[in-house]
Amino acid sequence: MTTNPSLSIIALMTLLMCLTPTLIKSQEGIDVLLPITLNLTVLTDPFSISAASRDFGNITDVNPGAVLCPSTPAEVARLLRFANGDFSYDSESTTSSPGFKVAARGQGHSLRGQASAPGGVVVNMTCLAKTATPAAVVVSADGTYADVAAGAMWVEVLEAALARGVSPVTFTDYLYLSVGGTLSNAGIGGQVFRHGPQISNVHELDVITGKGDMVTCSPKLNPELFYGVLGGLGQFGIITRARIALDHAPTRVKWLRILYSDFSAFTRDQERLISMANDLRVDFLEGQLMMSNGIVDTSFFPLSDQTRVASLVNEHRIIYVLEVAKYYDTTTLPIIDQVIDTLTRTLGFTSEFMFMQDVPYFDFLNRVRNEEDKLRSIGLWEVPHPWLNMFVPKSRVLDFHEGVIKGLLLNQTATSGVTLFYPTNRNKWNNLMSAMIPNEDVFYVVGFLQSAGGSHNFEELESLNDRIINFCNNSGIKIKEYLMHYTKKEDWIKHFGPKWSDFSRRKMMFDPEKLLSPGQDIFN
Numbered sequence: 001m002t003t004n005p006s007l008s009i010i011a012l013m014t015l016l017m018c019l020t021p022t023l024i025k026s027q028e029g030i031d032v033l034l035p036i037t038l039n040l041t042v043l044t045d046p047f048s049i050s051a052a053s054r055d056f057g058n059i060t061d062v063n064p065g066a067v068l069c070p071s072t073p074a075e076v077a078r079l080l081r082f083a084n085g086d087f088s089y090d091s092e093s094t095t096s097s098p099g100f101k102v103a104a105r106g107q108g109h110s111l112r113g114q115a116s117a118p119g120g121v122v123v124n125m126t127c128l129a130k131t132a133t134p135a136a137v138v139v140s141a142d143g144t145y146a147d148v149a150a151g152a153m154w155v156e157v158l159e160a161a162l163a164r165g166v167s168p169v170t171f172t173d174y175l176y177l178s179v180g181g182t183l184s185n186a187g188i189g190g191q192v193f194r195h196g197p198q199i200s201n202v203h204e205l206d207v208i209t210g211k212g213d214m215v216t217c218s219p220k221l222n223p224e225l226f227y228g229v230l231g232g233l234g235q236f237g238i239i240t241r242a243r244i245a246l247d248h249a250p251t252r253v254k255w256l257r258i259l260y261s262d263f264s265a266f267t268r269d270q271e272r273l274i275s276m277a278n279d280l281r282v283d284f285l286e287g288q289l290m291m292s293n294g295i296v297d298t299s300f301f302p303l304s305d306q307t308r309v310a311s312l313v314n315e316h317r318i319i320y321v322l323e324v325a326k327y328y329d330t331t332t333l334p335i336i337d338q339v340i341d342t343l344t345r346t347l348g349f350t351s352e353f354m355f356m357q358d359v360p361y362f363d364f365l366n367r368v369r370n371e372e373d374k375l376r377s378i379g380l381w382e383v384p385h386p387w388l389n390m391f392v393p394k395s396r397v398l399d400f401h402e403g404v405i406k407g408l409l410l411n412q413t414a415t416s417g418v419t420l421f422y423p424t425n426r427n428k429w430n431n432l433m434s435a436m437i438p439n440e441d442v443f444y445v446v447g448f449l450q451s452a453g454g455s456h457n458f459e460e461l462e463s464l465n466d467r468i469i470n471f472c473n474n475s476g477i478k479i480k481e482y483l484m485h486y487t488k489k490e491d492w493i494k495h496f497g498p499k500w501s502d503f504s505r506r507k508m509m510f511d512p513e514k515l516l517s518p519g520q521d522i523f524n
């Protein structure tokens with residue numbers, strides 16, 4: 001058997017670090033010794049530090065003092081108790097509180113350093129998922145839920161559930177995100193209008209609070225912590241286990257893309273489908289824009305139609321793509337074509353611009369992986385991503401379209417990346433949770449998923465983002481940003497609005513030393 005020499009060196013360094021106190025630099029620049037008695041697997045080698053200092057956004061670079069690779073939740077609890085000033089592990093210490101910050105990191109797919117801990121300790125949640133017993137994902141005997149290590153990725157949850165013929169009901173577009181990471185935001189995608197975001201489909205959580213207490217919570221048990229943590233941006237505790245709702249899994253998907261040149265017809269049909277009037281039982285609904293000043297990706301469409309679609313985009317400058325999916329399996333196979341027929345007959349598009357693929361359920365949910373592979377192959381994955389995501393109230397979506405899409409985006413010389421545009425229902429969200437959405441029954445998910453690189457200059461993309469936000473502010477369009485990163489406290493207070501007092505009260509209850517997820521810049 002051959003051994004990778006660099007892996008042996010890392011293993012040796014890890015062993016040495018376990019045997020000697022680890023020196024880390026706290027945020028205040030004070031050196032802190034993590035005593036051996038804490039019994040932690042802490043890494044301070046350049047590779048581990050560098051990997052934890054960057055994220056998918058590729059905009060920030062924030063070095064932690066150390067990375068914890070825990071094999072049990074108890075290790076995380078010990079670290080947090082020590083960070084709070086519990087010196088029972090270190091009788092010689094004289095300081096009152098070490099003062100270093102702690103951030104959980106799932107897949108590090110944040111955009112602007114939200115999973116960072118400057119000079120503090122980043123907790124690598126994948127370590128916990130790898131050592132979870134009996135497994136990172138355990139599907140219940142009756143198949144109605146799975147207990148999942150929070151560092152596991154959604155693709156792992158899906159694979160384990162499908163092996164038992166069941167599946168989570170609501171997904172993000174991209175599955176290589178950690179369960180703890182998306183539950184700290186909301187976890188949204190094309191199933192939200194029907195099932196709600198991922199935070200609405202959790203029965204129970206195990207959380208280690210900022211004080212280092214290990215607490216199980218649910219709507220009935222410690223509800224304050226449960227609701228706080230869901231959408232709580234990592235501020236109140238580190239989720240170690242989540243009990244995720246599951247349902248019967250279909251086997252295949254009829255996946256449609258329908259093209260519109262008229263924005264009103266596009267949104268009317270989208271809203272009709274999510275209203276579930278005459279319930280057509282659509283399982284997935286999203287939408288995106290194709291613009292002549294962007295890369296027109298026609299790969300979904302049959303080869304023979306790709307030129308026709310590209311010409312349509314050039315002719316109209318902008319085409320709205322309604323994306324809808326209907327799941328089926330052997331029991332629903334006999335009626336699926338009839339269902340699709342009924343569905344499409346109720347919509348207001350020109351029939352020659354409807355396209356359909358018939359794909360396995362897993363491939364449909366995993367569709368963004370292909371895009372990732374394509375972007376990686378041309379060096380456009382590991383570039384800066386100044387993404388802007390927001391929720392726009394339905395009552396102002398026409399103004400938003402005029403001012404932002406036509407007024408700003410279409411007037412750019414070139415746009416980069418995908419623009420998502422689809423409505424969803426407020427009644428599938430639970431207002432007790434920390435996540436913020438507009439105060440209207442229907443609101444739109446809008447994502448400007450731009451990549452800098454090639455001819456796209458980062459500063460220009462940032463300036464476009466600023467102009468979009470300014471337009472909304474000046475026009476009184478009450479958007480709520482998603483995956484946002486504010487640096488001013490007043491912006492956070494405005495974001496949380498009526499929920500700010502609960503949010504800050506929960507911080508005092510569960511993380512009074514304000515140690516957790518400092519990269520969100522809320523309480524620093």
Ligand code: FAD
Binds near residue numbers: 055056111172173235
């Ligand atoms: P990280 O970046 O590691 O962490 C995010 C935040 O959560 C940090 O503050 C961190 O401290 C905290 N955190 C992480 N784990 C825990 C835990 N166990 N307990 C407590 N706090 C924790 N989002 C959607 O909703 N829908 C989408 O369709 C979608 N698509 C995406 C596609 C791509 C290609 C990318 C890069 C991102 C996408 N996102 C989407 C955004 C994604 O949901 C968030 O960035 C999410 O935080 C990523 O999970 P992560 O494991 O990488 O989190």
